[in-house]
Structures are given as structure tokens and as C-alpha cells.
Amino acid sequence: MFPKSKIIALTAASASLAMAGASVAGTVNNGNPYVAGDMHNHNTCTDGSVSVGYALDRVLATGTAAAGGQNFNIDWFTLGNHGGSGAKDCRFSDTGAGIPGDTTKNWNDTLGQEIQGITITSLKGTPNGTGSGRQMWRWQNIQEIEWPLIVRRSQQYNKVVIEGLEWVVPGHEHTDVAVITGQTPLNAAAPGVADNMAQFEYLFDRQDNDLIGQVDASNNPLWPGKISNAGLVGNAAHQKSVTATAWLQSRFPLTSYVVPTHTERAGPFSTAGSAGYNIEHFRDLNNAGPTVAFGIESPGHMAQGTDAGGSGSYGSGAVGGGTYGFQGVYTAKVGGLWDGMLGEGRNYFVYVSSDWHTRGAFGARDAATTSDFWPGEYTKLFVPNTSNFVSQNVVDGMRSGNSYSVNADIIGPDMVFRAHGADGVWKTMGETIVANPGETITLEMAMTVPASNHSPYSFNNPLLKPINKQQPLNKPSVDHVDLITGDITGVIAPGAPGYAVPNAAGVAGANIVYNASAKIAKQIPASSMTRIDNADGSARLTFTTSFTAGSTPFYIRSRGTNIPPATPNVTDNDGNPLLDLNNAKIPCLDAACPSHLVKVNGTPVVTYDVQAWSNTWFYANPIFVRPASYPQLLVETNAALAKTLAARASRR
Template structure:
């Protein structure tokens, strides 16, 4: 729905086109010509069950994430991915009869008690024995994730894929040597085509037709938390099992001082230099993927700002140079970052906060301090890390995730949360999948992620996007705005993209002659009705500026068109290749302090569309067009949009940029140093009151489920400051919505080659 509130149109001049050098490199992304039939489908690739540190079973998370009736936010595709390492809980056991299937019935102990997903492997009926170098004491010994993936998680996901006829497969949120976490998978062997015609068992027991052997081997070889030395075998020293060797073609392998001959893998020592040694091992992991599974794997650093800057002596965050290193080594595999993190309802949104990470005895901020409108600073800051990477012409895309673990202070079936949203409930990635008339399969989904033809959105702010750039020349080659708008309208309404000579969409490159005009058309669907928020009372953030808009009926306020210039890949070792994001960014967000390596000073908002400058395209669709005048240098354009206008206190600045989420974060903040006196108490940063008193506000102790009447007043779980409820947790997330598109590149003849895209 269009908002009745009209803000002043942002008047921004187009920066003069600049020249640049050229660069030759191997292109990796899809071309615009002759594209197969496709559609945008929504999914999630980062979430957790009791196989790692989640709160529910595999069956329950699949149902919650994909069901379109009991949980109406059901996704089109789903990757179940938990932490690497080990765990002691049998996540294949279901909670209740609603999750029971013929092949995986409920399991009871010898005394008749239901065994749910928190039952340990060794307490299960029958007991399951962990393999390899086992840690802990029975019956709580831990199973290595490689065994869990190979023998238990993959078979149940394959079965559910076939039984529900849903595109499900397995990934891992790997614990990264030298860094924090990455969402990844190797899909080789998973969900074979013969599964389409398989006869599923009518009784307990399922033998998978495919396998996750490649993913299990990668996890054993390269996850930082996998310290097993058993080579995927029954016991250390046994030859019964996988007999894995983690050698990488062309690398030192056993000649590396970090090589463990028993484990047949790199096992870098901790202590001084551990971060550098760990990063080197991670580069070997990417080389392994590129050598053995180049088209069937992906690797997207997760919530990559959360753990702060890179620590050469430990395992913390990712600086821009590490992202460059990854993409240089494996551009077909490391093609983006998960910079819109999950944990959106946490007391520290995204679990980002100031003074979060202890590095060398000092508590250091998450990069950027907090999230900014729910997005990490690398993706949220115009001209920051993402724009620096795009300004090189890299194929490096923006992704979001749920990072589901639990509901915090509520049970998993409650609609309220003080921690996580379910996959698809709040955030989702819309990805162009070119499956033609075939069913959705893991390979087509991975190919879609790789293409960059995708956008991410929170709170169902939009659910369709046609984003097109076309070349226009004087004379016969002239394209009027209406012609390009028509292409964008057709694409958005048909939930597909454009296949037209002289035009390109997200993740693609438009090659033009010098002097061309670039016609950029955007069509979105701002859906009427309600989103999946359980709250119907007015948005407290918008009430600050006199807008009465229900939290469960958000309206798109504006869309920013962002442009940056492309100047080519930066050289490893050069002054502009490496650099950490400034600490204390929350208190001093000054781009002049950002190292040259981590910014693109040409990136800027060149147009802000709103109800004064877009037009109704019918059936909830909005259309808008902008012409970039005669171009002389290679560049890119991308989009972001929000339900919040500029100058919303504590939410947006005067230009509509998101502000730090610190003022809706209820968490207590660490002191700068252990024992210091500058800690911040919980709730001390909260600034936005929630004042609506409703007639349907359930107590915290009562379970509020799907299908119940919407909560019409500020909920009981919001924190109170000086007797007033304050905006925080899930309410803060539903109040502050954003979408981000991936870029369209424009390569101008005679200017810099956009080397990362064909």
C-alpha cells in the first residue's frame, strides 16, 4: 500500500562519470542473453536444530519453515544448516505426533517415555554410538558433525524432500578457521533425480538414494570446531569407514607444518598467529572446493561484522581483504556475504553490539558497533565495504538469513520472540531460479544464488521486484521510459526477469558504447493486507513523526537508487587492498576514517523514489524510472527501500539512511576492559517509547499461537524504563523494515572491464 505521508523528494545530482583502467579476469556470473525460463523463489540457508545448538528437531524446523497453512510464511526452498563441530542430541527424534511419518515414527524409551530431539545419541532407543575421536562420557558423548550429516541428517532431509515434494537439502554454518562463521554447502550427491520416482517406505527406516558424503568430508577437513583425528572412521587408527585425506591439489599438504599426519588434515595451533594460520587453512578449504566441487558448492560469510575486526592471533571477524582473498581464489564459490543477519528479535539485534568481542584483553565492537536497520555496516553503509567490492567489478552479492535457534523467553510455538524469527517469517532471500519446467532442485538453487539475480527483504515490505537497466542511444536506438517500464512491469507481475537485448537485471552486466543513456526502471509489489507480524497496533517508530501505521500492515515509504563507479580489481599487498573497519563507529561514523581498502567514495544515492515520484502500475505494483545521462565510465546501480521516511528519530537520518540500532537494543554492554567501570546496564540505550494500550495483550506466560487474534497493544515482554514500555526485541524489528537488491553492472566500452561478471 502507498503511504499517505509525503516526504520531500531527495534532490541529488548525478555524479560526473569518471574513467578508469581495465582489468582482465575470468568472468564467473551468468550472461543476460538466451536465459532459461525462471522465477523468483524465496528461501533461507542458515538455521539450526538440535543437531547443533537449536531448540527443535529437523522435522519441526522443516515444517515451520515450509508449511504454508499452519505457518503461512512457508518458503519455496530451504537449506538446513547448523554449526560444524559436534553435538550430543539426536535431532532426528520428533517432538509430537504431528511430526510423525511412516519412516520416522515417534520413538519411546524402554519404559515407554517419548524420546524427543533433546535425547542424547547414546540414550536413544536404540542407542547410537559416535565415531572417531569421541569426547565426553556416556551417555552424553558427542557425535562429530560429519557423522551426523552423513548418517542421520542427510537421510531425513532427503526423505522429507520426497515425502513433502519440497526442495530441501543440507548445508553447514561452518566455524571458520581464523574467523567466525560462514553459511556453506557442497551439494554433490544430494537429492538425486531418481528420488522423483522413489517408493517411500511405509514403516520405520529409510535408506537414502543420495548422500552428503562430500559435505561431510569438507566439514571433517576444514571446520575449526572439528578436532577429530579419525579420518571419518569408526575409531582413530581404524581403516573402517571413510578413510578421508584432506589434501588439496597443488598445495603443501603433508609438507605444511600445520599438517596432522594422523588426521590427514591441517590442524593449526592456537596462540600467537592463530588467526593468520587459520585464514590460510580457510583458503585451502576454498581451493579444495574449487578443485573437487566447483559448481556444486557455495560459501557465504555469515553475520560477518558480528565478531569485530580480524584478529591475527585468534578467531574473530572478516576484514575486506579476507573477502577479496576468498573471491580471488574461488569466485564461483565465494560470491557473496550474509550481511543482513538473523537474530533480528534479539536484545542486541543480530547479536551485534559494542564491546562484544574480547581481543587482546580489550572488548572490541562488532564492526559498525550494531546493525543499521537490521543490516550489518558492510552492507548498510553506502560507500562502505560492499560498495568497495562492487566498485572492483566483483561478483559479490548481498544475502540475508534467519539464523533460527529459538524464541528466547518464549516457546517455539509462540508468535512472540525475544531472540529469533523462523526462516521466512521475517527475512527471506528471493532468488531467480532457472529450472524451466523442472521441479526446484539443489543445483538450480545454488546456481541462482551464484548468479546474483536476487534481492533480500524483511517484514514482507515487498514481495515482487522488476529491476532493469537498458541502453538508449540517439536516433533509432532510442528507448523511451515507457518501453523500459513495460519490461519491468511484465517481469514483476510474472515474477521473472527480463531477457531483452540491450537490457540487464541483477547480477548481470550491460555492455554499452560510450555516451549511452542508461534507463533504469523499477517495479515493486507493495502488498496490501497484513504481513506475518502478530502485532496490529501502530508502529511506535512512525508515531514519533505523526504516522499511524499498523505494524502488521507496513507501507513502502521510499526506494533509493544507489550508483557507484567501477575501477577494477585491487592488487593484493597494495595500500588499498587491506584494512579494518574503524572501531567505535557508533559514536563516530565518519567515512574519512574508513581505510581506502574498505570504501568506494563514488557510491551515492542518485535518486530517491517515493509517492511523489513513482506511479501506480495496478494490482499493488508501483513503477518508477530514472535516466542516467551519457555514460563514459563503467558503473553499477543497486536498490534499497524502507517503510521509514527520512528523519525518524533514532531510526533514519535526514537523507533516509538507517541509523544504528543501539537505541532499540535492550542488552547490557560490557565494559571496555574486564573490571572496567564503563559498562552499560540493560535497557539503558532504549529511546523509543511504546505507548499503545490494547484489549488483546496476552501475558508472557500464555502461549500465543498462529491463528490467534492480533495483539493490539504494546506486548508484556517489552522492557520498561521509568514506567514506560520501550521499543525493543521483535517489535523493534517489525517496526524497522528494509529491502536490498543486488546490483546491475554497466560496462562502458573503453572503460574498466567488469571482470567478475560475463
């Protein structure tokens, strides 16, 4: 818990842009300055393994599920399932999930039956599939299955739950999207609808080839203007994704977001198909949606790593050839793509989510996993708390940049990362300090390292054994914090030199430098921080340091880890994460090492969930510093745009 006065101090700088109409009852304040959430996860409506209701219960509830399995009590939750269609009745889990009494059923089995208070009488839109393969378009699924179950669980647990989407993007891989306008599930009298989310999915998802959509009582289509996906690849498809982002910007500039996810996985952008993203595509999206397309999400699927790689579901063809400290190379590399975006002064931030689908070789109730973690189990996206937390606060918090991403509970919900110049006014993540050249920038950072995480393993971290460091996997630890700086040289116009940058699949992609000025400016060992040991076993770490403002703008971002620099097969001499594939070169020799690990030459090696619990990081979004004489940065003008739009909306 955290004193409420501090909550106000920490979040005042990024005041909520709550819209008119968002004055519905919010959730009970848990007392922490930030609240943990997840915006990217799946159920049997698409390719997840558990039903909608079961997933919501495990994620939102406390304690242990009735049939076994820990609940994860997440503070807020966005259901972010794929677009397209699905054959499974997602009021049921897959048989393989191992949930007693719950077996796979398809829509064809259950049409007309009232199940969980919901009756699906027909599969709407263009007929899709036959027999047991008959599929429901996701727009119907969003409206008639996921949304009513969200309303029920939101009120049951008194938590913010949002209906989102993992948009299958024309020309690219996937992107997290939500449109919260109309969604008021905490208001029992008027819980609202998810129709705007459904309409976006119908109009713009690459896998949604329905050409009818929602109709009125006279069967007239209600959602005109769909651009057919047929034959749409490469740049033409990318333009549809830009159109979609502009559509959100024009209709829902403060109540939606567009956050590309696992952005390296599909390799570089392909002019001949739908693959990954290059930096120019992120720039296009940010240009088209200055208050909605404000960042990227690092990969989930944290427990898929084998001796052949695979953590994050990244194969050797991903840009970078795999994950680095469980981030994609765009965000993990100092001077990489993210630093390229920040080097323009863009409002472009980093987020994390679980991408929960399945436990792999295990059942949904098991503590071990060879694939994914549950939302709230391993990854946490923190946004600022408020006294009356509602879905608008999730979007506002993400857009502001005042958010941070944590794996394995390496730090808790009360991080402080702020700085000030001579005026003494603290600015936090996403904000800009205006300072004269030569002025001292004082930076303060504080974090609580929790007493425990959700790891089922208590043996010592095998990755640290080669350096003779003993650290139980279920006890979070911070070795050091990096403060990474980069110069800001201004926005590059579309078509100008440097706007588009050649990209490459595999490890070659890790060699691309987008911002040569980016560097680890300071590395603060935990041993040099002020430490207060709390009665509950957690520890509060704090430090203060300083920078000097120059004649040009720059930014300061932060990351921390449990892994010391120069740990063999994990970090380089500067502390940068190596390709995670290398972790599997290290044996797991403790007698408690689980039996499901990959064995190489008869010896279990650091793979799957053991790898994820061993190699832990957090990432904090940047603070910007600009000379008074320099024009406002894009991050400032876009934040001002959001405030103007909010003020305009509140006057309506």
C-alpha cells in the first residue's frame, strides 16, 4: 500500500483526461500509485485454450479457483482477442485445458441453446464454414459473447474490464486496439455496448472477410465503407491500416488506442504479403493517429523458449532473431528502433502484456507452463491509479506515457521515475522538462522490490550460477538500473531521408542503429541505492542522480534487471541483454529443476518458464528534456492536442 497523498503527487502531473460521460462508478482504490493490467490475451473465441468466463475469473479473482489454479487478481483487464472468426463456442474451454466438466464445443453444437444466460440463435453475416466448422465472425462474437460476459464479471469483481482486440493488421502482423466509447460495464443500470469495437473489427481486420456486418431490422447494413481485403498486400494493405488509424483518430481520439505488438516476430515489412513493420510504418501510424497510435508492445508468450529459441514466440526469422531479455530487439537494443522514434521527440511508448493462449504441455490449472503466462502472473503493465478508476484512465495513462512494464514482479506498483530542472517542478514519464543549457537536471528513482512473485520454483536462479550468485527464482531481485539517454533531432517528414530505414530478418536486424546517440548514460547498481527493508520482506530502493541540460533536447529512459553485466550467455559487458536463445546453453542442475525442461545431451537446460523466471527486466517510459529556445517536441504538441480535445469534449 502507498499513502494516498503520494498517489496524488505522482499522478497529478499526468492529470486524467476523463471524458464527459465517464462519470460512472469506478473501482475501489487499492491504494497503490499505479495499477497493473494486461491488454493482450486470448480465449476459445479465437485460438486461446479457455473460455471467456473462465479466463476472466482466473485473471480478476483473488485466491484459488474452485477446481484449482491460482487466481491473479489483476487491477484492470482488456480482453484483446484476435479479429477474424472462430468455430468454437467460447463459453466452453478446450478439453486440453484440463478444466473439470469443460470440454470443447463448436457453435454448430450449441446454436439456439441458452448457455450462461446467452442464446446465440444464428451466425450472422456472410456464411463462413460448414458443419462443425461453421464460424462466427468476431464482430458478432464481440457484441454477443465477450461483451455480456465482460459486463457480468466487471460488476462481479468491481474492476475495469475493457473489450479490446488484437487487430490482424492489413499489411502487417498484429496490433492491440481498443475503442472504449460506449463501454460502461461498471454501470449496472446502463452497462453500454461494445459496438464501436465490433465495427472497427468488421471494417479493418485483415481476417474479417465478412461483407455484411451488423444490419438493422430491415436487413440494411449499418457499417458501410468496408475496404475489401481481397488481394490487399504490401503497401496497399499498409495504407488500409493507416486509414483505420485515421478513422479512430477522427472518431475516438481520446477513447481508443493502436499499439502494434510482437512487432519483430514476422520479420521485416514485405511488399508482397503481410509481415512485420519497419520504422516508417510506426511513423505513418503515429502521424495518422497522434493521440491514438502512441506506442508498441513487446512480446508475450514468455515461456516458449527452447534450445532452439522461441521465447516470445519469436523464431530465427524475427527481426533480431529472437528476444533479448524478453523484449524484442526494437525496444531492447540501445539505439534501436524505439530510440529512433524517441530521437524524433515522438510520443511513442512501450507496453507489455501476456499474450495468454495456453499452458503448452500443461493444463490451465497447472503452475508450470511451456508456453504462456496468465495475465497478471508474469507481465504487468502499470498505469497511474486514480481515486475513481475507470476505463478512460487506462487509455489516458497509456497515452500520457506515464506507465511502465514489469516482468516477474521484479518491481511493484509504486515506482517513481521523475526529474526536474532549476524550477524544481517534477516531471514524470511522458512529460518534458524545459531547461536552459547547462542547467542541472535532478533525477529521482524509487522502486519496491516485492518479497515474492508467482514463480512456482524456489531453487536458485541457474543463470546466475556461473557467477556464483544465489537468488531464488520466487524472490524478485534488482541488480542494477540503466538510465538510457538519446539525442532528439526532430521529426522526420514522410519521404525525407531517414524516414524509411531498411530492415532485416534474423540477427542481422539487431545490427541496425536508428539513433546513434543513444547510450547507457548511467548504470546504478542496487548496492549503491538507499535500501529500506520492509516488514513484509519487500525492499524499497531509491537513488538520486543528475544530468546536465544541453543546447539540444534529449530523453532519459530507464530499465532494470536481476542480471548483472557480463553474466555469461545472458548479458554483455555493458549489461545489455544477449539473444535469449543463449540462456539454453546453461544447465539447470538443481535437484528441483522441473522435468519438462528441454534436455541437451542428457542435461536439462534453462528453457520455458524457468528461463522466464530467471531473466527478468522492467522498462520505464522516457522523460524528455528540451531547451527553452527549442521548438516544442511532438510529444508535447500531441499531449496538448489531447488536452484540447478533452476540454472540447467536456464542454459538449
